[in-house]
Amino acid sequence: MKRLTGMTMAAVIALAVAPLAAETPNREELVTAVEAQQGTTVKALQDWVALPTIAAEKRGTPEGAEYMRKLALDAGFQQAKIIPTDGVPAVFATLDSGAKTTVGIYFMYDVKQFDPAEWSSPPLDAKLVERPGEGTAIVGRGVVNQKGPQMAFLAAIKAIQASGRKLPVNLVLVAEGEEEVASTHFDQVVAVPEVQAALSTAVGVFIPSANQNRDGSAGITLGAKGAVEFQLVVGGETSDKYPKTDIHSSNHARIESPAWRLVKALDTLVADDGHTPAIDGWFENVQPLTARQKELIAQSVKPDAEAGEKTLLGVGRWINDEDYVTSLERFFSQPTVNIQGLVAGYTGEGGKTVLPGRAEAKLEFRLVPNMTKDEAVTKLRAHLAKRGFDDVQVTVSGGYGPNETEEDSILIRAQKRMFDDSGVPYTIRPRNAGSWPGVVFNGPPLNLPASQFGLGRGGGAHAPNEWFLIESTNPKVYGLDEVTMAYVDYLYALAEEAER
Amino acid sequence: MKRLTGMTMAAVIALAVAPLAAETPNREELVTAVEAQQGTTVKALQDWVALPTIAAEKRGTPEGAEYMRKLALDAGFQQAKIIPTDGVPAVFATLDSGAKTTVGIYFMYDVKQFDPAEWSSPPLDAKLVERPGEGTAIVGRGVVNQKGPQMAFLAAIKAIQASGRKLPVNLVLVAEGEEEVASTHFDQVVAVPEVQAALSTAVGVFIPSANQNRDGSAGITLGAKGAVEFQLVVGGETSDKYPKTDIHSSNHARIESPAWRLVKALDTLVADDGHTPAIDGWFENVQPLTARQKELIAQSVKPDAEAGEKTLLGVGRWINDEDYVTSLERFFSQPTVNIQGLVAGYTGEGGKTVLPGRAEAKLEFRLVPNMTKDEAVTKLRAHLAKRGFDDVQVTVSGGYGPNETEEDSILIRAQKRMFDDSGVPYTIRPRNAGSWPGVVFNGPPLNLPASQFGLGRGGGAHAPNEWFLIESTNPKVYGLDEVTMAYVDYLYALAEEAER
Known part of the structure; x- marks a missing residue:
């Protein structure tokens, strides 16, 4: 189960007492x-x-x-x-x-x-x-x-x-x-x-x-958001424009770079703000929070929870410097395109003069009603194809849609x-x-x-x-x-x- | 010494004979x-x-x-x-x-x-x-x-x-x-x-x-190109917008991603073709090849060298599908911005549901006359500053300019x-x-x-x-x-x- 880090159940609305459960016989x-x-x-x-x-x-x-x-x-x-x-x-x-x-x-x-x-x-x-x-x-x-x-x-x-x-x-x-x-x-x-x-x-x-x-x-x-994990790979395995292995970096003057190509493809997937998904048609089926859902979020907020949660997560600010309730509304309502990891070429201390033969980004969607896994994956593929990224290999490693x-x-x-x-x-x-x-x-x-x-x-x-x-x-x-x-x-x- | 991979010295212009060296006494x-x-x-x-x-x-x-x-x-x-x-x-x-x-x-x-x-x-x-x-x-x-x-x-x-x-x-x-x-x-x-x-x-x-x-x-x-190695880092260490460690990826709905920020910064450094440097003023002091330099390149080309070199480098094509002589002119004349490596978050098999707390790109410039190391680094910093990337840390780990x-x-x-x-x-x-x-x-x-x-x-x-x-x-x-x-x-x- 993909547990939440630092989730606060919040808002005590009744005092705790010893279990009674009058309904259970004997x-x-x-x-x-x-x-x-x-x-x-x-x-x-x-x-x-x-x-x-x-x-x-x-x-x-x-x-x-x-x-x-x-x-x-x-x-x-x-x-x-x-x-x-x-x-x-x-x-x-x-x-x-x-x-x-x-x-x-x-x-x-x-x-x-x-x-x-x-x-x-x-x-x-x-x-x-x-x-x-x-x-x-x-x-x-x-x-x-x-x-x-x-x-x-x-x-x-x-x-x-x-x-x-x-x-x-x-x-x-x-x-x-x-x-x-x-x-x-x-x-x-x-x-x-x-x-x-x-x-x-x-x-x-x-x-x-x-x-x-x-x-x-x-x-x-x-309910819960859906999650779809996928990887984008560019390199000698996806096009003969790229070297099959890491080679000496001087060759970038005449040989295309899988790493730059990956950056260019990734760049199209979110807006310049660094968080709003920019995949064509992404928000088409996204349902906004209802009045009742917003009410439930507001009710769940403990007055002293924000500072502790920021400490636990190791951040000083929410996106756009929003207040806590807004950040929670975002948390529960926004479908995301997240980079889980990046890996290409040399990854040790300092630098090494190589042109990587392969670049990979590990990503994941979080989906909200009424998005589906198939919809999200189809839209991603169409988005990349429309922009000519035929040499960017998409592998969907798993996932499922939201439930409610x-x-x-x-x-x-x-x-x-x-x-x-x-x-x-x-x-x-x-x-x-x-x-x-x-x-x-x-x-x-x-x-x-x-x-x-x-x-x-x-x-x-x-x-x-x-x-x-x-x-x-x-x-x-x-x-x-x-x-x-x-x-x-x-x-x-x-x-x-x-x-x- | 940063040796060339697959460099062909090429073009035999005299037959090899046993060493004579008449000038050396005794x-x-x-x-x-x-x-x-x-x-x-x-x-x-x-x-x-x-x-x-x-x-x-x-x-x-x-x-x-x-x-x-x-x-x-x-x-x-x-x-x-x-x-x-x-x-x-x-x-x-x-x-x-x-x-x-x-x-x-x-x-x-x-x-x-x-x-x-x-x-x-x-x-x-x-x-x-x-x-x-x-x-x-x-x-x-x-x-x-x-x-x-x-x-x-x-x-x-x-x-x-x-x-x-x-x-x-x-x-x-x-x-x-x-x-x-x-x-x-x-x-x-x-x-x-x-x-x-x-x-x-x-x-x-x-x-x-x-x-x-x-x-x-x-x-x-x-002569030789200059080489300047540097790293770009974004994360909890550069801004409190980002988490200090990898955290559960669901939080990307309300917390900024160092990996996306790095992608956005990188994207500005080369043109959409994936290889032409796009740092402001990059080509100001770049000297084009002289007629003599082009002549020397043409003279150095062995007719049968191209296929072997492509095999050695593991590529099928040069940039823009150029011919061999053009690719060599590019090789010797173009100043490059190369990604040596990318590393962020999860880098193992498949995926892992994390929002990385840190993203790093390892890069290197190759410089040609009359560029200098100081010029290149100053231009990089100004380019990022102009676009508001104050949270992208630039560390120059070494390097030097070209020689001729x-x-x-x-x-x-x-x-x-x-x-x-x-x-x-x-x-x-x-x-x-x-x-x-x-x-x-x-x-x-x-x-x-x-x-x-x-x-x-x-x-x-x-x-x-x-x-x-x-x-x-x-x-x-x-x-x-x-x-x-x-x-x-x-x-x-x-x-x-x-x-x-």
Whole structure:
């Protein structure tokens, strides 16, 4: 999951109190069951962390899918099967409890690359470490993104079953192994008739997440931007105008430069302000924020959040020196063309007299409703072709469009209900500026509500020392058992909202 | 020395014959002396290679200067001293033989960086290796660029002395240890009054080189382009508009991108054709080729050279699909703005969702008469300032202007005489498209002729498996002893041309 750096959930709108969740029957018994299995859950999480699947490195494939299948069966899914794709296989599982309502669950079983040298404890050991001011956290690759929250969800359904009950909803699980490489083949999974048929009965799909703030507050997001990653390459491999390797730089007097050509192509993609996309027709389908969306943003702003966020991001100013609310509106509403990286020729200290034989820019679009991935890629190609950049090779390495879910959908109503019943203060954000492939569920043919849901805390996704809180010292912030109970409560809330 | 890749000396204008050099007195005795000391010379070259000075890595400084000083004293220079600079120290030495004529010699005692893993034999071992079709070569870092030719020159003056003679000319030697980092502090060396006074008595300055072609032909170059290396950096270190580190890419919606800013700045430096410099006033002092220079270029073209050169450079076309002669005119006459390298953010496989906190372009100017380094740098800064790029940091890491020497100078006349007397076929090129810091001698206040001179063959400068021929199997191509004798002959030719 492409987590947000420095995102502030913001705006406490109710005081935090101990979880009540009056709607969940025999809740005390369930709490006992959750607590009884805590050791087993932590151990299961550690075992899972020890077997990383990293699609970019072709590591832990296909073992990760098989492990995911077993985790599902172990949690009570009646069937679980591997779904092959052109890339890393996915897992499809169902749990039919005879309920009236079916809910879809999205898991990612892959994790981000890591460099053990940067970690304070081995990233696959998933050690329990004291985190000052927070409590006891588990530290390991994938613990918050996304194995910890997902393991808590599995623990929730195990606890319901352990207490002799049937789940209040039926479950359809799809778990992919390529989320960290932009879900390249995930649409193939949902297109499998059996998977599509199962999902089409669901009231919506959610991904377990740990999005609780330090003050205990939580957030509901009504969608996420899409993300499309692509690379532009110019060089001997794209035209015989350019050398095949780096050659002596004196030759630039008579030989064209891939690096300059790349600069010229890039320059056309954003306006001179350095941030407004300039691809032909880029804004055609971009929906401006609605009055309600602006209202939600304004409501979510904590008065003291801006300075901390600037510090965290290491900047002194927002684009155009805008105020905080305007910067947030921009954050949630603007589709971007971002340069992730540039690489050509000599990249060490100082200089070296070479004419590079190859130049590459790594870029990414962030898309907002109603843009689509196909639209964005087609427009990019047409834009470059129109300007004669036939020697600039475009490779789309992955991505998906934006997703958006109605505030009055069962999925979101159940979130509000669960938070309200538990006394968890929350804000509603119109959109996550980061991305997750909810469009696979949210777009055609399924057109389902899709959302992230979960309490608890963690950090360091995509970074060293990734952590997920197991025992919280702050009564307003959930540890593993409370997080697990939040999933229990959410499933009951979903059943109740669906049947209202 | 910034050697040319794939440079063709071209156009044989006389048939190669065995060296005669009628002008050198008692030549047979000198040949015997050179041959007698061959083993010593090879061993001395191996010892020198074993002690690399690499300014970029701060390796072998100041040991390299002390070693250079001893080499000079050992070769018969009466005094040799270390000249400190703000960087790596230089060496200044004199050999007064009571002659009427004084000649300046430029040495570089530093070498290019290397990666032993890329070499077929250890780069500091300087092993003797059979080279098919060429003979026995010594393989090691710096053997052709420039320790081999320089060691042959030292062997030449030793041989003259060993045969009981005085040198036909007095010598002033300046040896620098920062040639491979664009001679950053070399002007400080020449500015030392004692050094300047000594050099001002010289008829010119030359650097020993190995520039013989496979067919035995040689070349005379009447100058070289200047080279100025600089880096453009944008990021958190240059403005608080930018993040200090790479952050999550979703933030580009509200935070400026150093990478886009760099692209926008770069884009202004060359025209849309991707090669014509567009810095304000860039061509003001650029001298077009003269009729004689064009004539020399046309004369130097071998009919079958183009295809081989394109293959060597890995290109199918010259700029604008020009013909070979036009491409050579461009090569020798055009001042360039080259991108050596680009680096920002994520540079690995595929993509990564970051907004880079820093973007850097490594660039280099190649300058032609009458441009100067100061002029080029001043124009670059003014160009960027005029367009508001105050947040783009310019760091000039080194460089120097072009040099040009008259065809009828003593230095060049003696080269022609030596080649003619020895039956070495040669062409005259108006300019080397590569660069060497001859402007330090060629420009004010010394205003001396400055040139490269030497026979023999080698290759792989700045690359793995750098080599220099010791025993040549081709009678038209010189091995170490013949190269050494060529320096002997050249010193006599210089004395005779100076006294005509």
